[in-house]
Each structure stands twice: as structure tokens, then as C-alpha cells.
Amino acid sequence: MKIALIPGDGIGPEIIKQALKVLDAVSNKYNVEFTYEEVLMGGIAIDETGVPLPEETLKVCKKSDAVLLGAVGGEKWDNLPGHLRPETGLLGLRKALGVFANLRPAILFPQLKEASTLKEEVLGDGLNVMVVRELTGGLYFGEKKRVGQGNSQKAWDTMIYSVEEIERITRVAFELAMNRNKKLTSVDKANVLESSRLWREVVTKVAEDYPEVTVNHMYVDNAAMQLIRNPKQFDVIVTENMFGDILSDEASMLTGSLGMLPSASLGKENPGLYEPVHGSAPDIAGQDKANPIATIMSVAMMLRHSGGMEDAARDIENAVSKVLDMGYRTGDIMQPGMKQVGTEKMGELIAGEI
Ligand code: IPM
Ligand code: MG
DSSP states (O other), rough: OOEEEEEEEEEEHHHHHHHHHHHHHHHHHHTOOOOOOOOOOSSSHHHSSSSSSHHHHHHHHHHHSSSEEEEEEOOGGGSSOOGSOOOOOOHHHHHTTTEEEEEEEEEEEGGGGSSSOOOOHHHHEEEEEEOOOOOOOEEEGEEEESSSSGGOOEEEEOOOOOOHHHHHHHHHHHHHHHHHTSSSEEEEEEOOOOHHHHHHHHHHHTTOTTTEEEEEEHHHHHHHHHHHOGGGGGGGEEEHHHHHHHHHHHHHTTTOOOOOOOOOESSSSSEEEEESSSSSOGGGGGTTSOOOOHHHHHHHHHOOOOSOOHHHHHHHHHHHHHHHHHTEEEEGGTTTSSOOOOOOHHHHHHHOOO
8 A cells, every 4th residue: 555644743643653664563453565655745845945835736646545644734734825835735635636525523432421511411432523624615615815004904715615515515424424323414604604594405315325324414513512412413514625624623522622623635536635624733742742632533443445455444433432441541631540542652551462
């Protein structure tokens, strides 16, 4: 399997290093070969090449089987104009790879119940919500502009969706629901936004093809509230790009920490893009404090969706669970009586269990 590696900025390089330990373990166990090509994106690419997403990076990613990304961004590049920000590189990569379906599973390991900010009675004996975020359209990619000078400036962003864009993400969500608890919640703001009214119409139409799936529609403000009030009501959530960005961070706290949430971004033919949901956390970069589990779980998703290696994916997920069983925790999920370890040690322990 040919993997393009983008360590990126902040904690990116140190978490990617742990992912590689896990891939080495899988390689030994299953006798498969992974080849890596490391490329630049984000702040480090700006520093070294002047742009956040160099042509070369795109070329390498496109001819790989999968792209594994750490994180991008940091204060150092925060004041650059929009088109030169690290985040613009990430959005450009998602768009160029055509990875419109962003799968963000929020799974609560029972061992981490106490690390969640929610009460035990709300979480029950575990939780498994799949947020399916549309990733290459909507508010992030509609026309944006700033006009005027000083206090008379105006700026706008546009939330725009075509039927085709809504339909393809909806189908991905229904297919996932069919393999899970057959329950789909479509989140929109159809009481206010025209794009949401179209969204709702298309979801309703596609639903006819999946009579076994129970569908409900929820306004995004209500969904934000329901996720905290009664997260167990959700199985698969499908939503617009920006709504999904917000709701997936919220869903991550159900699992104890943003450091636990992996993601897979899939398109029609191009390689999938795999990255933790969290950012580059510059405040703890280089201190051996970052939780590598979100990235390691993203590796599991990569082997499952781009490598067709379901067994290896399960091995990784089980290894994470075992290491948690043994009481090892990084700082973000630390609880009294547990053993606190750093990034390196956590990676080593998980690889060891494989
Ligand atoms: C995410 C991140 C990105 C996004 C940023 C870094 C551009 O928040 O992957 O959720 O908004 O998509
Ligand atoms: Mg986000």
C-alpha cells in the first residue's frame, strides 16, 4: 500500500510517528508492505515553499492509495491572507482529492466513561455515533468576498449546494446506516436557510431507496442540544460542511477527549484522506503530551476503507482498547488511579499489543 504522509505542523509530526509504529506492527503481523512518501502541507509548506499546498504534494497524494495527515496550522501563520493560510492548504487538498464524505465516528470506550464531561447516566454503557460531514461544498467552498475599506467594509461567505452534492453524501450516509442501526438523522436549518430546504428535499427523496432506514430531520441548533441531552438517540448523522465541523467537535467530547476522534474522508475514486479530527495543538507541540489515539484510529480507518484490511483495522482498535484496559492514559484522558504516559509511550504500547 502506497501512503502519502503529511505530518504538518504542531503536534502533527509526533502523532504521525506513533501511527508509523502501528503500521510497522501491522506490516510484520500480516506480512504486507507499506511504502511512504512524506510531503509538505500547511505552515511548514508555507515556510519552505511559500504556499500551503505545493503542486508536488498534490501530485504525490493523487498517485498514492491513501493520504495520512497529522494536523496543520498555528499562530505563526494566523495573520497571513486567507489564500496563504495553512487551513487553505487542507481545504484545497480535500477539494482536489474530491473527498466529499467525511466520516467522523464518535465512539466512547467504556474505559473512558469518567473522562467524558457528561454524566454516566447520559452515556449509558457506551456510545457510537457516526457523524457524516459533507466536506467539499457548502459554506466552506461557496463564494466569499470582502469589499470596502475600514469601517465601511462588508464580507460574505455563501452556503451553496447542488442536488448532486447533497444526493451523493446522503447515499453514503444511508449505506452506513444500513450496516449499523438503520437510523439516520439529517441535520439542517431548513426553518431559515434555502440551501437547507433543498437539502431536506433531497434527503427525503433518497430515503425512498432505503425503506429500512428510519429517517428524521433535525435543526442544527436542536441537534447541538440533543447531542448533549440524549446522545444515545443518534446512530448516523448527515449534515452540511460547517454544521458537521461544529457538531463533530461537540460529539468528540462524548468520547472523553477530542484526542480520541479519527476521521476518514472518501471520494469516488481518488485516495482517501485520513486525519484526526483535532488540530495542531501548538501549545503542547514537541512536549510528548499529545494523545496519538485519534491518529492511530485514523490508521485503522485507512486500512479498512482504502486497504481492504478489515482484520488489521480491528486489531488496531482492539489494541487501543487493551491499552486503555491496562490503565494507560495520556494527559487529556487521565483519571485518578490510572498510569499517565506520553505520546511516544502510548504509541509504543498500542503497537506492542498488535
Ligand atoms: C476540521 C478542522 C478543519 C475544518 C480546519 C483546520 C480547516 O476544524 O477538520 O474539523 O474546519 O474542516
Ligand atoms: Mg473542526
